[in-house]
Amino acid sequence: MAQDLKASVSFIGDGNTTKFYFGFDYINKQFIKVSVGTDGTLLSYPTDYTVNDKEVEFVKAPANGTPIRIYRQTNTSRIIEWSDGAFIKALQMTLENVQQLHLIEESQDYVIINGMSKYPDGVNFNALGARVINVADPKEPQDAVTKHYMETVQGGFVSQNTALVEQATTQATNAKNSASSAATSASQSASSASASETSNQSAKKWAESTDSPDNQADTDSTTGKTQSSRSWALYSKTKAQEAITATSTMDEKVAVAIEQASNAAKNAENSRINAENSSVSAEKALLAENNAGAYANAAQISEVNAAESAKQAAESAVVSNAFTGATATQDGLAGIVPKPLAGQQTSFLAGSGTWEPIYLLVTTGMIVAFKGKLDTNGFPIIPSLNTPNFAWHVCDGTNGTPDLRDKFIPGTSYIMMIG
Numbered sequence: 001m002a003q004d005l006k007a008s009v010s011f012i013g014d015g016n017t018t019k020f021y022f023g024f025d026y027i028n029k030q031f032i033k034v035s036v037g038t039d040g041t042l043l044s045y046p047t048d049y050t051v052n053d054k055e056v057e058f059v060k061a062p063a064n065g066t067p068i069r070i071y072r073q074t075n076t077s078r079i080i081e082w083s084d085g086a087f088i089k090a091l092q093m094t095l096e097n098v099q100q101l102h103l104i105e106e107s108q109d110y111v112i113i114n115g116m117s118k119y120p121d122g123v124n125f126n127a128l129g130a131r132v133i134n135v136a137d138p139k140e141p142q143d144a145v146t147k148h149y150m151e152t153v154q155g156g157f158v159s160q161n162t163a164l165v166e167q168a169t170t171q172a173t174n175a176k177n178s179a180s181s182a183a184t185s186a187s188q189s190a191s192s193a194s195a196s197e198t199s200n201q202s203a204k205k206w207a208e209s210t211d212s213p214d215n216q217a218d219t220d221s222t223t224g225k226t227q228s229s230r231s232w233a234l235y236s237k238t239k240a241q242e243a244i245t246a247t248s249t250m251d252e253k254v255a256v257a258i259e260q261a262s263n264a265a266k267n268a269e270n271s272r273i274n275a276e277n278s279s280v281s282a283e284k285a286l287l288a289e290n291n292a293g294a295y296a297n298a299a300q301i302s303e304v305n306a307a308e309s310a311k312q313a314a315e316s317a318v319v320s321n322a323f324t325g326a327t328a329t330q331d332g333l334a335g336i337v338p339k340p341l342a343g344q345q346t347s348f349l350a351g352s353g354t355w356e357p358i359y360l361l362v363t364t365g366m367i368v369a370f371k372g373k374l375d376t377n378g379f380p381i382i383p384s385l386n387t388p389n390f391a392w393h394v395c396d397g398t399n400g401t402p403d404l405r406d407k408f409i410p411g412t413s414y415i416m417m418i419g
Contacts, residue, residue, distance in 0.1 A: 005112060006105035008071035013062030020056050022070045027079065027099060035069045036062055071109070074102040076363065086410035100368060115349050116337040132336020133323025134353050144336055236260045325353020346385075357391070367395060367402075367409065 029051040205213040212225035326332035379388035397403030
């Protein structure tokens with residue numbers, strides 16, 4: 001069951017609205033308090049705001065996005081004073097009862113807003129952004145884990161995860177460097193393959209081309225340009241045949257021509273072998289390029305795995321804080337509240353960091369009307385728990401109480417004194 005606040009409402013300013021409605025009753029307009037901002041700055045009545053019925057009107061509209069809290073803070077001093085023999089008016093009794101009811105509601109709201117409670121859903125404990133301190137190290141599987149436990153137990157869980165993060169970061173850096181080196185090798189292999197292919201095509205031209213391979217001038221060539229080995233071989237062969245046909249007396253010239261043709265043929269064969277070798281070099285360079293690509297892919301996968309390991313290690317390094325109570329001279333520290341013990345189900349968490357009985361919230365000396373059951377010692381029975389409430393006692397002259405049996409407390413008047 002969700003927990004509702006009895007005497008407090010919250011709003012967010014929009015920069016234009018000046019009137020805000022609240023639904024709870026009050027005895028005096030000055031008991032309606034207003035705070036604004038994340039630091040809870042308290043405004044002054046009626047300088048900064050006025051109260052009309054159940055509506056607060058600001059003199060100046062709160063800025064857009066400003067947190068606003070309107071709450072009741074009833075004066076704890078008695079509004080009605082009673083004296084023996086005074087006339088009792090129902091209005092005065094009602095007013096006193098309303099004051100007590102308002103104080104109780106405001107005390108309940110204070111515990112919900114300023115302490116560890118299940119507000120607002122009534123299911124989950126809500127620390128309202130405060131730290132929980134003074135928590136013992138865990139023992140059971142579902143116990144809360146403290147910052148001290150995370151840093152010291154089992155060889156320092158946090159330091160181990162920090163080392164894992166650093167190691168994973170180093171691995172990621174190495175993997176990235178390996179990927180860069182592999183990419184450089186791949187680029188160089190591609191350049192070598194391109195150069196080998198260029199050499200192969202050039203050699204093929206010098207061996208087989210029917211035109212000038214480089215289109216450069218050559219005074220010894222019949223065309224005036226450089227020629228391939230094949231062209232020179234064919235030219236030599238043609239000239240040899242012409243020499244043999246023209247005259248048999250040209251044996252020497254024929255022999256020379258044949259020798260030139262043979263040399264040209266050898267040159268052509270050498271050019272063909274060079275072209276084949278260039279082709280093989282190109283294939284090897286292409287294979288090196290493929291291997292370099294595979295190495296680059298493997299390095300990229302290593303880099304991704306190392307980054308994932310770093311992320312998991314960072315998410316594992318979580319710490320918590322413990323609650324420390326305040327003293328007379330030193331502030332406490334917010335955090336996880338101390339564990340309540342059996343029998344403390346009606347207690348509240350004090351600023352000292354300890355669980356205290358709820359009756360400490362009630363002022364000693366209060367006398368109120370009561371309808372219900374008493375135990376044999378005069379203490380009222382709590383119906384929901386069927387146990388005595390030791391914060392109260394029937395006024396029978398025992399346990400430090402006045403004897404009001406067969407009496408009724410009147411209010412004061414002009415002829416009766418207080419007391």
